Amino acid sequence: MLIVQKYGGTSVGSIERIKAVAERVARTKRDGNDVVVVVSAMAGETDKLISYAREISPSPPDREMDLLLSSGERISAALTAIALNELGVKAVSFTGRQVGIITDKAHTKARIERITAERVEEALRKGFIPVIAGFQGITETSEVTTLGRGGSDLTAVAVSAALGADLCEIYTDVEGVFTTDPTIVPEARKLEKISYEEMLELASLGAKVLQTRSVEFAMKYSVPLVVRSSFSDKPGTLVVKEDRDMEKVVVSGVAYDKNQSKITILSVPDRPGIAARLFKSIADENIVVDMIVQNVSSDGKATDISFTVPKPDLQKAVGIVEEIVKELGAKGLSVDDGIAKVSIIGVGMKTHSGVAARMFETLASHGINIMMISTSEIKISCVIESKYTELAVRALHDAFGLSAQG
């Protein structure tokens, strides 16, 4: 098999950990596999560099940040290659440029446009283990770019796709994907298998095991992923295409997100184009709106619009909305930052009815009021008062039988 193994920051967080990673890679190679390694920066390294930059400037140029931050992964790639050679395993490190990871010009959040990977293939043919510095690429004009937080996951998935790897293993400090946050629900179970779609919903809800874009990329190119711990030999969670087995399970996981705030615009005149005007202004400021609910008023002439934005963007969003309230002649706006979003996710929802009803009943039976609802094919999210978050997560985890063996 050709296996791409990606090791996150805590997995290469010290010299001892880097040696342990090398042992694992060497073992995988000895078992008869071809291995490609992708590494993140040593834990804390990227944050240290960011704090250096912020000490100098509140808004350092993105291009310079990319050159700065790409250094961390180069260091861990070189050290990992040194550790492999020390074990007698031929290994050679590659930067994003040497791998031929070509991105667009969006510094600090570049998108991969293509990967040549010629040197990686050549190294594999010669029996070397390529060790790739994650998180980074290069533009057509030879500028260094980075792929945004968690970008090393994306490097690993994209390299897997380019090489046609049989498996992409994402090594992290948790043992896999859980039915919910084990710090809230101790009975939370590790999932053996989950679909790309479910993983995507979980990732976008803030479950930090995988970066959203890397899941999208894996889904698009059908790269089988495994999320597992570099601190143990347990098998982890397989992220693959949806299959019939998965549909038998109605709900795979319960997620929550406390990082949103709600803005409501009161009595907006109900004319076409109003919502477009509002959300375009917000999008222009790069604020990502998550949920939107519009309640048509009883006389059909005015409407209330509520939506959620990430907490750090609240002040900026309010500023924009205040302008629009004036412009549209709405009655005013209200802000609520004591909210949380709880969600249930599962591909089985598509074929099972009554899932939403059971969710609402469960919350109601615990006296939890639902403020907003949004649904997708495989997810139902409810906005509730923040203080009920843990109670709601435990109740839903229980109600959908997630603690029992699935």
Add this chain to the structure above:
Amino acid sequence: MLIVQKYGGTSVGSIERIKAVAERVARTKRDGNDVVVVVSAMAGETDKLISYAREISPSPPDREMDLLLSSGERISAALTAIALNELGVKAVSFTGRQVGIITDKAHTKARIERITAERVEEALRKGFIPVIAGFQGITETSEVTTLGRGGSDLTAVAVSAALGADLCEIYTDVEGVFTTDPTIVPEARKLEKISYEEMLELASLGAKVLQTRSVEFAMKYSVPLVVRSSFSDKPGTLVVKEDRDMEKVVVSGVAYDKNQSKITILSVPDRPGIAARLFKSIADENIVVDMIVQNVSSDGKATDISFTVPKPDLQKAVGIVEEIVKELGAKGLSVDDGIAKVSIIGVGMKTHSGVAARMFETLASHGINIMMISTSEIKISCVIESKYTELAVRALHDAFGLSAQG
């Protein structure tokens, strides 16, 4: 003027220092100059990375070391560019690759083959200050290389030559080149001006203000250098072509080197090819022999050969010499590692007679025995007992009138 400014590790050793460097660069720009900046890694950073590698492996592959060590300069280049932008001065960082510093394949001690510097010239044309990561280059096949200890000096000089800069300023933590080590002779004087040849002798004698190869490069391409402190506004020492003024001064400086050991082979049969055989074997092990003295024996049939090698290479050298002693049928060998070399340097020696005699008299008058002598056009070196080093340096500094205004 087009000025290349190189800042060493202590000059960019902290965020505060980097800000101070940016202030100085901005000031030079405001004074109407075009400025190109070359930076070393922050002080301690390179040593930290080396210790990481050594923790993993006693002999890490050179190629991997180069990727590892080149990171330090990238970080300080990005941070310096950020600091300049924060001051409202347009600046852009470049890696060795982006500058087009093409080297041979000798990892960890690569030699520069050529510099394209197109992007640097373009940045200058657009009014930007290019900030270049020192110490690094790239091979024709796109491998990252480093230029050896002090390699950022070489980057600065080579970039100066490529751009036809009017001046290359080397900023360090000392105020310039001194007549001798001020810790031994408090009256040591900073030189206003020194020739490339003298600087070269001083550098090769271990005066650490400039890397030897960068002086050779500056001499070859007639790049005017200034060595000065980034911690003060004092003018520093100008390193330029020899001129008539310089010849008036007999001796410009006194240097010493305690890092050598002496090996003597006793009664070697006096046949052609013996010395060649001996020194080829030593050179094959990459040991640099400094001084060689051969005393022909009185009967003309045997000879004693003495030579000095760097202290860290002594054991290895002795091993080689023992073999050769057997092979040649010499009487044996003796080792002396309690030696030091003191040297006087000056282009004026060429036109002044009696300099060597005065040196020997001075040492003799202090009861210092001379064990070996070697001379060049602008340098006389004597090997003496190590315990007399400070006494000899002070006496010579005095005898050649270096404490007085030159």
